[in-house]
Every structure is written in structure tokens, then in C-alpha cells.
Amino acid sequence: MAKKLNMRERYKLMTRLGWETTYQPMDRVFPYDKYEGIKVRDWDAWEDPFRMTMDAYWKYQGEKEKKLYAIMDAFAQNNGQLNVTDGRYLNALKLFLQGVSPLEYQAHRGFARQGRHLGGDGARVACQMQSIDELRHVQTQVHTMSHYNKYFDGFHEFPLWHDRVWYLSVPKSFFDDANTCGPFEFMIAIGFLFEYVLTNLLFVPFMSGAAYNGDMSTVTFGFSAQSDEARHLTLGLQAIKFMLEQHEDNLPIVQRWMDKWLWRGYKVLSLVGAMQDYMLPESPMSWKEAWEIYFEQNGGALFNDLARYGIKVPDYAAICAKEKDHISHQVWGILYNHTNAAAMHTWVPDQKKMDWLSAKYPDTFDKYYRPRYEYWKEQEEKGNRYYSQALPCICQTCQIPMGFTEPDDPTQVAYRSCEYKGDKYHFCSDPCKKIFEDEPEKYVHAWLPPQQIFQGNCGGEGLDNVLKYYHFNDGADNMEYVGSPDEKRWKEWKGLNPDEGIDTEAKAS
Amino acid sequence: MSAVFLALQDVDESRPIIEAIEKDNPEAEIDRQPAMVRITAPDRLVVKRETVSELIGADWDPQDIQLVMISFGGNLDEDDDQFMIHW
Numbered sequence A: 001m002a003k004k005l006n007m008r009e010r011y012k013l014m015t016r017l018g019w020e021t022t023y024q025p026m027d028r029v030f031p032y033d034k035y036e037g038i039k040v041r042d043w044d045a046w047e048d049p050f051r052m053t054m055d056a057y058w059k060y061q062g063e064k065e066k067k068l069y070a071i072m073d074a075f076a077q078n079n080g081q082l083n084v085t086d087g088r089y090l091n092a093l094k095l096f097l098q099g100v101s102p103l104e105y106q107a108h109r110g111f112a113r114q115g116r117h118l119g120g121d122g123a124r125v126a127c128q129m130q131s132i133d134e135l136r137h138v139q140t141q142v143h144t145m146s147h148y149n150k151y152f153d154g155f156h157e158f159p160l161w162h163d164r165v166w167y168l169s170v171p172k173s174f175f176d177d178a179n180t181c182g183p184f185e186f187m188i189a190i191g192f193l194f195e196y197v198l199t200n201l202l203f204v205p206f207m208s209g210a211a212y213n214g215d216m217s218t219v220t221f222g223f224s225a226q227s228d229e230a231r232h233l234t235l236g237l238q239a240i241k242f243m244l245e246q247h248e249d250n251l252p253i254v255q256r257w258m259d260k261w262l263w264r265g266y267k268v269l270s271l272v273g274a275m276q277d278y279m280l281p282e283s284p285m286s287w288k289e290a291w292e293i294y295f296e297q298n299g300g301a302l303f304n305d306l307a308r309y310g311i312k313v314p315d316y317a318a319i320c321a322k323e324k325d326h327i328s329h330q331v332w333g334i335l336y337n338h339t340n341a342a343a344m345h346t347w348v349p350d351q352k353k354m355d356w357l358s359a360k361y362p363d364t365f366d367k368y369y370r371p372r373y374e375y376w377k378e379q380e381e382k383g384n385r386y387y388s389q390a391l392p393c394i395c396q397t398c399q400i401p402m403g404f405t406e407p408d409d410p411t412q413v414a415y416r417s418c419e420y421k422g423d424k425y426h427f428c429s430d431p432c433k434k435i436f437e438d439e440p441e442k443y444v445h446a447w448l449p450p451q452q453i454f455q456g457n458c459g460g461e462g463l464d465n466v467l468k469y470y471h472f473n474d475g476a477d478n479m480e481y482v483g484s485p486d487e488k489r490w491k492e493w494k495g496l497n498p499d500e501g502i503d504t505e506a507k508a509s
Numbered sequence B: 001m002s003a004v005f006l007a008l009q010d011v012d013e014s015r016p017i018i019e020a021i022e023k024d025n026p027e028a029e030i031d032r033q034p035a036m037v038r039i040t041a042p043d044r045l046v047v048k049r050e051t052v053s054e055l056i057g058a059d060w061d062p063q064d065i066q067l068v069m070i071s072f073g074g075n076l077d078e079d080d081d082q083f084m085i086h087w
Helices: A007-015 A054-077 A087-117 A121-149 A158-164 A166-179 A183-203 A205-212 A216-246 A250-279 A287-309 A317-323 A327-337 A351-360 A365-381 A430-438 A449-454 A462-469 A485-494 A502-508 B014-024 B049-056 B062-067
Strands: A409-413 A416-420 A423-427 B003-009 B029-033 B036-042 B044-048 B069-073 B075-078 B082-086
Touching: A007 A121, A054 A121, A054 A216, A054 B062, A087 A121, A087 A158, A087 A166, A087 A183, A087 A216, A087 A250, A087 A485, A121 A216, A158 A166, A166 A183, A166 A250, A166 A449, A183 A205, A183 A216, A183 A250, A183 A287, A183 B069, A205 A216, A205 A250, A205 A287, A205 B036, A216 A250, A216 A287, A216 B062, A216 B069, A250 A287, A250 A327, A250 A351, A250 A430, A287 A317, A287 A327, A287 B003, A287 B069, A327 A365, A351 A365, A416 A430, A423 A430, B003 B014, B003 B044, B003 B082, B014 B029, B014 B036, B014 B044, B014 B049, B036 B044, B044 B049, B062 B069, B062 B082
Parallel strands: none
Antiparallel strands: A416 A423, B003 B036, B003 B069, B029 B036, B044 B082, B075 B082
């Protein structure tokens, strides 16, 4: 009887499925793998360190799915929605379903495309597996959160919202940008930077936070997805090393993509910063702490490793280091001001939360952000809960409203602009401006929600019409948490006094 | 020197893996967080088939780590005998 193959041999046999085509020249079969300028000498040098083959893939994914669905079923049967720490918590999930889950679907499409168009068969097989993973992620996320949709507002039309609603143009435009790149740039943008550096920030501390807040269903889909991410980040790391090892001319191209995509991803993740610091009622770890562990420490180790190829940490890392004390608070401020047009609730953090924020952000919170919240609270108590009635100016590149401050002056909103072919374009930061200037013909096409609203392309004039275009249940999906139908129902289920807040409940128990 | 890390779900199946890591990587640090365990080590972390198999009294395939792994940081080298992360 023949000896059983070992893992290395199985991997070679089951992933090298390509051949030199003869009916058509290879360049016509793979028309997109040259124009970006990446030079490849030998695709056979590609190797997946997991040495994953299709048979093992189905086996492990099948087991993961069984575990996940068992927990989801148990969660639903036990009315698990009642065990989360507070009704406010659900807003983190709303933002996740609206902003992140559709990106999983976009990633599914992107990797399917690269699984067709990359020139090497080992890389194509790895991309095909990842494409299936991403589809699994969006499905399990939708399935998990469909349970919450039965009990809470703000979940019901997330795919339409992803396409139409202003703040969701931030994640959507990020992925549209990646999906309109060539296959190698996509591998750096999503395969490497998003998967390696950034999904850890989303799926590890945030999901651990979900568990801390009693949401066993979400933590399970999160960790189940992230176990796939471990494979994805390995693919991404393999992709960047492969490009750098194949030809020295690839280095400047890869470095430019690295600089661009790390910044693009960083801006998108500022939304996760607000989720983690403000939407989780109980927070085991602050955004800043997560940033330090997963970006500065782990990302730093990665850059050290890539230094031997000549890769450098992007110049703006210094900006990120300054902003980590501010970014989550500033995003929460933007969401608070515009929550009349957002399918989620916001609120002023209570005393306990503010004390926690002071402890986690000793250099900035009491100085810049606590006074702001105290003023807003005072205004709320006078019946003047503030909602912006104006459309914000947003950044042409990242599409976030101008709300971030100068890296060296937290009292001054940062603002940059440039002219291109007679039109003026606005930016939130120097890196966003530079990204535009490197590829202006791409970014002049950006679909910017405020401009589209003013042009009448979003339901017509006035907020009422825009909210109809968004399919919002006005007064239920949007606005302040206090007084919302979500809050009213939550208090009924939990037997809380309708006029009292969460603080009072904590004291009573 | 850079730290590598491995994050595992805090579930029963992770226990022998963590125990094996502690045995084979004396410098590893174990940090228990809600629903997860984060293990860091300087430069290198290895999970050996032999050690885990001995602990559970059955053959353990290093690929089975897929079922409980949340994430890791470092370069990976995996074969039939071990799962290794290194910088």
C-alpha cells in the first residue's frame, strides 16, 4: 500500500492545479496581472504557510459552523437578548451590521476576482478559499443579528442603508476603492493591511467586549470569523513577501500601496473606536489600549520583520500616535450631532462611563471632552438636545465629516483643500489629501452623500425626504437613545422604572 | 526582538493547547481576557503535536488549532508535527 502523503506533499498536489495555456496566450488568460507594474519571476515560489487544502478546509469550516449555529440557537431559545448589559449595547451591533457585514460581502467578491485573475495557481486557490470564508462571514453575521432584529430598531434594511446612508459611505467607499484596484493592490489593501493589521482591532478586543457585555452570540460569530482571519492575514503576509521577494522594482510600488491603505483603513476604523469606547456599556479595554496592542505592538513587530525588504513605517504613524487619545471621542461627537439622520441611537455618556474614560484617557478626556459632554447634558436637561440641521462638509477621500482636529492642536478642526481641473476638493488631513493627489482621476468620482443630497439625488429637499429615501422609521431607528422605543421596550422587559436610567438600576441591585 | 502572539477562544478544547504551550515555551505569557486567552512570547511560539497528544491521550493534529484559534501575530510555519509562529 502506498504511504500516506504528508502535509507538504498534499499541499503541493492539491493546490498546483494550473497549466500553461496553449489555445490562448497566458497574457490574454490573465489580462490584469501585469499593468500595475508588479514583476513576478516565479509563481511556484508562492506557498501558503497553513498548507491548507480543500478537503481540510471543508472539514474545519463545517465544524466551526456547527459550533456557531449551536450557540446561536441556544441564544435565541434562551432569549439571550435580555442578558446583554444594557439596551444601548445594541447600537454597536447596528453599526456593525450596517457598516462591517456588507464589507464582508465586498471582500467575498474581491477575493473571487483575485482567485480568477492572479497569475499563480497557489495564490488563486488561497483567494478562492478566502472568498468562501468572506461569504460565510456575512451570512453568519446576518443570521446572528436577525435575532436582534425581532426586538430592536435599526437593523431592518442594512443592505439598502449601506448603499445610501451618509455615514455608511465611509466603509462602502473604502471597499469600492479596493475593489476597483488591480489584483496586486487589492492583495496589499485588503489581503495584507486590512486583514493583518486592522481586523484584529475589530474582531479581537471588540468581540471580547461583546462577551463582557453578555452577548455570547456575537462573540461567537466574531471569533469564528476571526479564526478564518488568521488564515487570511497569513495569505496577506505571504502576498506582500512574495511581491517583495520576486523583484526589487516592486518595493516602491508596494510601499506606496502600504502608505495609502494603512491610512484608509485607519480612518474607517475610527468608527470602531467610537463603538468600543462609547457603545459598549461595560468596556474591558479602551480603543487606545487596543490600538497600542494590535497596531503599535503587533503592527510594529510586523514592520520590523518587513524592514529587511526595505519597507518603512509610513511617515504619518506619528499622526496616529497623537490621535489615539482623541479619535474615538471626536467620532462619537460627530455621531451624536447627526444621529437624527443615522439608523442608531447616541447619548451622552453617564457619570460612570465618563470616569472610566478619564482613567483611560488621562491626558485628554477631562481637558477636552468631559466639558463638552457636560454642556450637552445641561442642554438636554433644558430640552435642547442638539441635532445638526446642516449637512457636513466631508473629506473627498475618507468621506468622514470634518470633525478631526489638527494633530498638534485639539481645539482646531483640521481642514485641507486642493484644486484639480478647476474644481476645489476638501480633505480632513494631509494623508487623505496626498492619497487624492496621487490618483485624482479616481477620487473625483467619489459619491459624496452631502453633495448628492444637495443635487436632489437622495429623495429631494429637506431631512424628511432624505429619511424616506433612507427607508428609516423616523423617530424609531434614529435620534437620542433616551426616550427611544428601544429604551422603552428595554425597560419594560427588564422591569425598570420608565423614568429612571441605568445608574439607578445598578444601585437598586 | 519582537513579540509573537496567539489568541485562543476560552473554551475547553483550548486547555490542553495552552498547557502544551506553557510546557514547551517557558517564556510564554498567558493573559486571560473575556472569552479569550492571549499568549505572547519573545520571537517564537510553538505548539507541538506530541505534547498536546500526550495531554489529551489521543492523537492531535496541529491543524485542529483552527477550531479554537482567534488570531495570531508573526510568521507561521505549520507541518504535521507542529504549529509554529516566529519573527
